[in-house]
Amino acid sequence: MNYKYNFFNRLKQSLLNTRKKLGDNITKLVRNKKVDVDILNNIENKLLVADISTQTTQKIINNLKNYINLHANCNNKSFYDTLRDEILNILISIDKPLLIEERKPFIILMVGVNGVGKTTTIGKLAYYYHLKNKSVMLAAGDTCRVAATDQLEIMGKRSGCVAVIKNNTTSDPASVIFDAVKMAKMKLADLLIIDTAGRLQNKIYAMEELKKIIRVIKKIDIEAPHETMLVLDANIGQNSISQVRIFNDAIKITGLIMTKLDGSAKGGALLSIADHFSIPIRYIGIGQNIDDFQPFEPHNFVEAIFKK
Numbered sequence: 619m620n621y622k623y624n625f626f627n628r629l630k631q632s633l634l635n636t637r638k639k640l641g642d643n644i645t646k647l648v649r650n651k652k653v654d655v656d657i658l659n660n661i662e663n664k665l666l667v668a669d670i671s672t673q674t675t676q677k678i679i680n681n682l683k684n685y686i687n688l689h690a691n692c693n694n695k696s697f698y699d700t701l702r703d704e705i706l707n708i709l710i711s712i713d714k715p716l717l718i719e720e721r722k723p724f725i726i727l728m729v730g731v732n733g734v735g736k737t738t739t740i741g742k743l744a745y746y747y748h749l750k751n752k753s754v755m756l757a758a759g760d761t762c763r764v765a766a767t768d769q770l771e772i773m774g775k776r777s778g779c780v781a782v783i784k785n786n787t788t789s790d791p792a793s794v795i796f797d798a799v800k801m802a803k804m805k806l807a808d809l810l811i812i813d814t815a816g817r818l819q820n821k822i823y824a825m826e827e828l829k830k831i832i833r834v835i836k837k838i839d840i841e842a843p844h845e846t847m848l849v850l851d852a853n854i855g856q857n858s859i860s861q862v863r864i865f866n867d868a869i870k871i872t873g874l875i876m877t878k879l880d881g882s883a884k885g886g887a888l889l890s891i892a893d894h895f896s897i898p899i900r901y902i903g904i905g906q907n908i909d910d911f912q913p914f915e916p917h918n919f920v921e922a923i924f925k926k
């Protein structure tokens with residue numbers, strides 16, 4: 619079996635709706651229309667309709683305008699390649715894979731609002747590193763939702779984790795997390811992934827709680843968390859920009875995961891996030907199964923959406 623081929627084909631299949639809304643519309647337009655200033659208005663509309671922010675759309679259009687000015691009579695193919703490269707370059711700027719070997723235990727604090735797929739993603743992430751022979755521990759830091767700990771335990775079992783640290787006698791997440799960090803250090807785990815509650819509706823309180831959690835982690839390891847990872851749901855499209863801003867302003871996000879790209883037609887929002895923030899997009903979620911998860915790879919992403 620050709621692993622690389624399968625990997626890409628799964629990605630392509632998952633991005634089908636984004637491809638239809640963003641890639642195919644633009645490809646059709648650029649292949650069939652004369653390259654002139656007029657085509658730029660059409661491209662601009664297609665980008666905006668595909669949930670790409672005004673700022674990012676404007677940046678792409680301005681660069682294409684410069685290209686047309688410098689290359690009068692350019693053909694459709696070279697113009698299309700330029701457009702594709704513009705998009706690719708935005709994504710390459712945030713292409714920084716996560717290296718967990720740098721610390722032991724490497725501590726990832728997972729944050730995000732309710733329902734984005736945080737717990738499922740923790741399971742996927744744990745399984746991904748389990749397959750790489752890493753010992754992974756989880757911390758049940760979402761003490762708000764009664765079922766959250768149970769859900770995390772199920773995920774822990776499914777993903778081959780060595781332990782899920784919980785404490786049913788306290789509702790203080792910082793206390794559970796403090797114990798988990800101590801335990802992960804003692805057991806020499808390679809990776810500790812910490813779940814947290816996501817209640818953006820109670821924004822100030824939620825952010826203060828996350829700040830407290832970080833302070834408590836730092837009592838044990840001043841450099842931790844080594845990654846503060848925000849999970850985003852592709853279905854909310856451009857609204858994820860405000861989620862990134864709120865979390866990043868409060869606790870400085872160091873990595874992003876976009877889930878539910880399968881089925882969503884709003885995968886183009888990832889481009890806006892890459893353009894607005896220079897925060898690496900580490901992984902993407904492309905389904906409900908534990909292995910529906912891939913490191914984010916700009917070349918594959920663009921190739922899955924835009925025909926060559």
Ligand SMILES: Nc1nc2c(ncn2[C@@H]2O[C@H](COP(=O)(O)OP(=O)(O)OP(=O)(O)O)[C@@H](O)[C@H]2O)c(=O)[nH]1
Binds near residue numbers: 766879880
């Ligand atoms: N299609 C699809 N569904 C996903 C993906 N990731 C998560 N889900 C689904 O999204 C739903 C919510 O996932 P959870 O992991 O419970 O979300 P959560 O963010 O932990 O929710 P809270 O614990 O309430 O904060 C579940 O039905 C998951 O199966 C994905 O990449 N694709």
